[in-house]
Amino acid sequence: MQLSIWQMALVGVIGLLGVGFYGLLIGRNLVKLIVALQILVKGALLALIAAGSANGKMNLSQSLAMTVIVADTVVAVMGMALAVQVRRRLGTFDVKALASLRG
Amino acid sequence: MxxxxxxxxxxxxxxxxxxxxxxxxxxxxxxxxxxxxxxxxxxxxxxxxxxxxxxxxxxxxxxxxxxxxxxxxxxEIETTTVLPKPLIWGLTALYVALLGIYLLPASLAGVPAVVEAPLAEVLWETRALDMLVQVVLIFCGVLGLLGILGESQAPITGTLADEMIARRERELAAMQQRAAGAGED
Structure with a gap:
């Protein structure tokens, strides 16, 4: 069976989204969680470009993908800032340490 | 391939x-x-x-x-997970299965022939609001970077301070040992 480009890209989309979701659930390290989030966004980007190539609207999907890349980078910056500050105040990257915020 | x-x-x-x-x-x-x-x-x-x-x-x-x-x-963080592992595997399998069920039928549709505007026109005219949002986001990113660099506001935790003191003491001991060694020569 010959897979089309769109079907091959969908395999990648499902794989990347699955790995990212698994990483979000299994991770306890804040930095690892951001890495998992980045992998999820890579899957979403691939889905956008694949949809563009399937519909013949590549320019529209490219302009949307650019917005996603910028938003994704800002999310990574904010997440790392949060992680570094948590490490400074609590001495660890462990998400369980954040339970100390509970009143 | x-x-x-x-x-x-x-x-x-x-x-x-x-x-x-x-x-x-x-x-x-x-x-x-x-x-x-x-x-x-x-x-x-x-x-x-x-x-x-x-x-x-x-x-x-x-x-x-x-x-x-x-x-x-x-x-170093201990390797136990927040959720039990079978639940994590089950949820991931469910997620991938749902993605497959909803996405794969879409891949069987044919490709329509569409004539599209050039990228610059799509980017600057059709999606002009997106560009504005991107500028705001970049400002947010700069503020986030300041959060990484904002060292002075955060107090050093006890463990880090102890580590620094221990390191200084080790360095001092090594210096004294070197000085004593030089004195004997």
């Missing part, structure tokens, strides 16, 4: 990034995922986004990760 090999390689790199024991290794595997994804974009015809993904995803974000890890240091 080369596209399928790249896609499988990307998923393998993503798994390695999740399972890397050191944070620096995880950041570098993530850079690999970004580079491969940008190569896939190029092969699919999205050349402009491929260039941006390579420079921002594989370049800027990796530098950011390495910078933040070098500031905060590596941190």
């Amino acid at each position: 080369s596209l399928l090999i790249l896609i499988v390689l990307t998923i393998i790199f993503a798994v390695l990034a999740i399972h890397a024991s050191r944070l620096l290794n995880a950041a570098l595997w993530l850079a690999g995922v970004s580079a491969l994804v940008s190569l896939i974009f190029y092969l699919m015809g999205a050349t402009q986004v491929a260039v941006i993904e390579l420079s921002v995803g594989a370049g800027l974000v990796t530098i950011l990760f390495v910078f933040a890890i070098s500031i905060a240091g590596e941190n």
Whole structure:
């Protein structure tokens, strides 16, 4: 069976989204969680470009993908800032340490 | 066929990034995922986004990760997970199954022939609001970077301060030992 480009890209989309979701659930390290989030966004980007190539609207999907890349980078910056500050105040990257915020 | 090999390689790199024991290794595997994804974009015809993904995803974000890890240091965390492992596997399998059920039928549809406006027109006229949002987001990113660099506001925790004192004492002891050794000669 010959897979089309769109079907091959969908395999990648499902794989990347699955790995990212698994990483979000299994991770306890804040930095690892951001890495998992980045992998999820890579899957979403691939889905956008694949949809563009399937519909013949590549320019529209490219302009949307650019917005996603910028938003994704800002999310990574904010997440790392949060992680570094948590490490400074609590001495660890462990998400369980954040339970100390509970009143 | 080369596209399928790249896609499988990307998923393998993503798994390695999740399972890397050191944070620096995880950041570098993530850079690999970004580079491969940008190569896939190029092969699919999205050349402009491929260039941006390579420079921002594989370049800027990796530098950011390495910078933040070098500031905060590596941190060994016990390997037990917050949720029980069977539940994690079950949820992931359910997620992938749902994605497959809803996405794969869409892949059987044919490709319509569409004549599209050039990228510059789509970017600056059709999606003009997006560009405005991007400018605001970039400002947010700069503020976030200040959050990484804002060292002076945060107090050093007890463990870090103790570590610094112990290091200073070790250095002092070594200096005294050297001085004593020089005196004997």
